[in-house]
Amino acid sequence: GSKNQGSAENLSFTEIPHALDGFHHLPSDYSADVLLRWGDPVIDGVGDFDPAALTAGEQEKRFGYNNDFIAFMPLDPGAGPGEGGHHCRSDNSGRGLLCVNHEYTQPHLMFSGYHDEHSATRGVSAEHVAIEQAACGHAVVEIEKTTDGWQPVLNSPYNRRITLNTAMDIAGPAAGDTRLQTKADPTGKQVFGTVGNCAGGKTPWGTVLVAEEGFGGAFQGDPDNIADPVEARNHHAFGIEPGNRNWGDHDRRFDIGVEPREPNRFGWMVEYDPYDPDSRPRKLTNLGRFEHEGFTLVSKPDRPIVAYGGDDDEHQFVYRYVSRAAYDPADNTGNRTLLTDGTLYAARFDEGGSGRWLALEFGEGPLTPENGFRNQADVLIDARRAAALLGATPMDRPEDVETNPVNDCTYVMLTKNKKRKKGEIDAANPRARNRMGHVLEIVPPGQYGQRDHSSDTFQWNTFLLGGNPNAEDPNERGAYGQQSPTAISASGWFANPDNVAFDNSGNMWIATDGCESFGFHDGLWAMATEGDNRAAPKHFFGCPQGAEVCGPEFTPDGSTLFVAVQHPADGGHSTFDNPMHRWPDNDPKLPPRPSVLAIRRNDGKPVGS
Numbered sequence: 001g002s003k004n005q006g007s008a009e010n011l012s013f014t015e016i017p018h019a020l021d022g023f024h025h026l027p028s029d030y031s032a033d034v035l036l037r038w039g040d041p042v043i044d045g046v047g048d049f050d051p052a053a054l055t056a057g058e059q060e061k062r063f064g065y066n067n068d069f070i071a072f073m074p075l076d077p078g079a080g081p082g083e084g085g086h087h088c089r090s091d092n093s094g095r096g097l098l099c100v101n102h103e104y105t106q107p108h109l110m111f112s113g114y115h116d117e118h119s120a121t122r123g124v125s126a127e128h129v130a131i132e133q134a135a136c137g138h139a140v141v142e143i144e145k146t147t148d149g150w151q152p153v154l155n156s157p158y159n160r161r162i163t164l165n166t167a168m169d170i171a172g173p174a175a176g177d178t179r180l181q182t183k184a185d186p187t188g189k190q191v192f193g194t195v196g197n198c199a200g201g202k203t204p205w206g207t208v209l210v211a212e213e214g215f216g217g218a219f220q221g222d223p224d225n226i227a228d229p230v231e232a233r234n235h236h237a238f239g240i241e242p243g244n245r246n247w248g249d250h251d252r253r254f255d256i257g258v259e260p261r262e263p264n265r266f267g268w269m270v271e272y273d274p275y276d277p278d279s280r281p282r283k284l285t286n287l288g289r290f291e292h293e294g295f296t297l298v299s300k301p302d303r304p305i306v307a308y309g310g311d312d313d314e315h316q317f318v319y320r321y322v323s324r325a326a327y328d329p330a331d332n333t334g335n336r337t338l339l340t341d342g343t344l345y346a347a348r349f350d351e352g353g354s355g356r357w358l359a360l361e362f363g364e365g366p367l368t369p370e371n372g373f374r375n376q377a378d379v380l381i382d383a384r385r386a387a388a389l390l391g392a393t394p395m396d397r398p399e400d401v402e403t404n405p406v407n408d409c410t411y412v413m414l415t416k417n418k419k420r421k422k423g424e425i426d427a428a429n430p431r432a433r434n435r436m437g438h439v440l441e442i443v444p445p446g447q448y449g450q451r452d453h454s455s456d457t458f459q460w461n462t463f464l465l466g467g468n469p470n471a472e473d474p475n476e477r478g479a480y481g482q483q484s485p486t487a488i489s490a491s492g493w494f495a496n497p498d499n500v501a502f503d504n505s506g507n508m509w510i511a512t513d514g515c516e517s518f519g520f521h522d523g524l525w526a527m528a529t530e531g532d533n534r535a536a537p538k539h540f541f542g543c544p545q546g547a548e549v550c551g552p553e554f555t556p557d558g559s560t561l562f563v564a565v566q567h568p569a570d571g572g573h574s575t576f577d578n579p580m581h582r583w584p585d586n587d588p589k590l591p592p593r594p595s596v597l598a599i600r601r602n603d604g605k606p607v608g609s
C-alpha cells in the first residue's frame with residue numbers, strides 16, 4: 001500500500017497506437033513469450049503438431065482451441081500432486097499451473113477443405129466433430145519461469161485436459177431433478193463434459209471455476225418440435241435452432257429431437273481442483289443456469305463468500321451469490337461446500353444510483369407454482385425467467401463482473417446491446433442501440449476496504465461509456481469518469497469491454513471484444529479506478545487481426561501478465577487453406593493458432609508499473 005494505490009501515476013508504459021494487422025503489439029520495453037498454442041502437447045506421448053494428421057485421441061492430449069479464461073495457480077518449489085490443498089496458499093510467481101478455458105471450435109480455421117464458416121458449420125465429418133469436442137473445455141499445464149522465459153513443463157503429472165467427454169458430477173439443488181435426467185443418465189447427477197467455456201474464476205481454497213456460456217450452439221434441432229412446452233421455450237432462449245452446427249448427426253445427445261433434456265445439463269458454472277489431476281469436476285447448480293460469462297469471488301475471513309457473475313446475452317442480468325456459511329481460511333474441506341449451499345440474487349439498478357439484490361428463492365414473491373416453478377431446481381434451471389419476474393434490470397450483455405481488491409468496489413463489463421430500443425433505455429443502460437458498451441461500478445455499503453458485499457442494497461455509478469470521447473454522435477460518444485475528452489489520448493479510447501483484471505495497485509485492465517468494427521484491433525486498456533486519473537485508459541496491448549484478447553491474469557507479484565489471444569485471423573473469408581495471416585508461427589505449414597502469451601517488462605518490474 002502506497003499513496004499511489006489506484007492512481008495511474010504508476011501506469012508509466014508508453015502507450016501503443018490503434019492498429020490493425022497480422023501481429024500483436026506491446027509497448028517498447030515489454031516482450032511476450034508465446035507460451036501455449038492450439039495443438040501444443042499437454043499430456044506426454046504426443047509429438048510435434050501436424051494439423052493434417054490430427055486425430056481426436058491426439059487432440060485430447062493437446063492444447064485446445066480458442067483459449068479464453070486463464071487462472072494462474074501457484075505451485076511452491078518442489079510441490080507435487082497429492083499433498084493436500086496447501087499449494088493454493090502459495091504466492092510463488094515463478095512456477096504454477098496455467099488453467100485455461102477452450103471456449104469453442106472453428107472448423108473452417110482448424111481443418112483444410114471448408115470453404116467458409118457456413119460450410120464448416122452444417123456439414124462437419126464425424127472425425128472432425130470428435131476432434132472439435134476434444135478441443136473444447138479446459139487445459140491444466142504446469143509452467144515455470146526459466147532464464148529463457150516461461151516454458152510449459154511437458155511431463156508434469158498435473159497436466160490435464162478436460163473435454164466434452166470428461167465425466168462430471170452435478171451438485172446443488174438441481175442435481176437429480178427430472179429435468180436433468182436423460183437416457184444415458186437416469187440419475188440426473190452425472191454429465192459428460194463442458195462447452196462454451198468463456199471466462200471463470202478462482203477460489204481461495206484452490207479450485208478453479210469454468211463458465212458455460214454459449215452452449216446452445218452445440219445443439220441441433222428445432223425446439224418447436226419438442227413435446228414439452230417448458231423445454232421448447234427454454235431451448236429457444238439459448239439459441240438452439242435448426243441452423244446450428246451438426247454435432248448431433250454424429251453424437252446423438254446433441255440433437256434435441258433425440259435427447260430433449262441434454263441442454264439442461266449445460267449452462268452452469270463448473271468447479272474443479274487443478275492441484276489434484278484425478279479430481280472430478282462438478283457443475284454448481286446454486287449459481288444458476290444461463291449464458292455464464294464467469295463468476296468471481298470476494299473472500300473475507302469469517303464472512304460469507306460472495307460471488308459475482310454475468311449472463312452474456314442481450315437484456316440479461318447481473319447475478320450475485322452469497323454462501324450460507326462463512327469462509328474460514330483454515331478449513332479447506334469445509335470451504336468446498338460454500339458454493340453448494342447459498343443464495344443466488346439478480347441485480348436491480350434503480351434511478352439515482354441505488355440498487356438492490358433480489359433473491360431467487362422458490363416460494364418467494366412470483367417464484368411459485370402459479371408461474372410454473374415446481375421447486376428450487378426450476379428456479380435455478382430457469383434463472384433468467386425467475387430474475388425477470390423478480391424485476392431485475394435487463395442489461396447490455398453482462399460479461400465479467402469482478403471486484404477490485406484494492407478499493408473493494410465491483411465492476412460490471414457491459415459489452416454492447418444493439419437490440420436495446422429507445423423506449424428501453426434506463427439509468428444503468430443509457431444508450432439505445434448500444435454498439436460501444438460501458439462499465440458500471442457497484443459500491444457496497446461500508447468503509448473503503450471493508451465493504452459488505454453480502455448486503456442486499458448497494459450504490460452504483462457509470463464508470464465509463466465506451467467510444468471515442470470526440471465522436472459527433474452523442475449516443476456513441478465515449479465518457480471516461482470525469483475526464484475531459486482532451487485527457488483521453490487518440491488510442492486511449494476503446495469499445496466493447498469483456499474481461500477485466502486488477503493489478504496489485506488496483507488499476508483496472510480491460511480486454512475488449514469488438515473494436516475491429518471501429519477500425520482497430522481488440523486489446524488491453526489499463527486505467528486507475530481512483531484519484532485524478534480515474535477511468536482514463538492507456539492502450540497496452542493489441543491483438544493480431546481477427547482476434548480478441550481474453551483472460552488477462554497476473555502472477556501474484558505482478559511481473560507477468562498472461563493473455564489468451566482467441567480466434568486470430570477470424571472474419572472475412574479467412575479459412576485454414578487461405579488465412580488472412582498465420583499468427584503466431586508465421587509458418588506456411590501451420591494455420592493461425594489461438595495462443596497464450598506471457599508478457600513481461602524487460603527489466604522484470606511489475607507489468608504496467
Ligand code: FEO
Nearest residue numbers: 198213293312399
Ligand atoms: Fe464468450 Fe461473453 O464472451
Ligand code: CA
Nearest residue numbers: 103513548566
Ligand atoms: Ca470469445
Ligand code: CA
Nearest residue numbers: 198199399498
Ligand atoms: Ca468473454
Ligand code: CA
Nearest residue numbers: 399415498513
Ligand atoms: Ca465477448
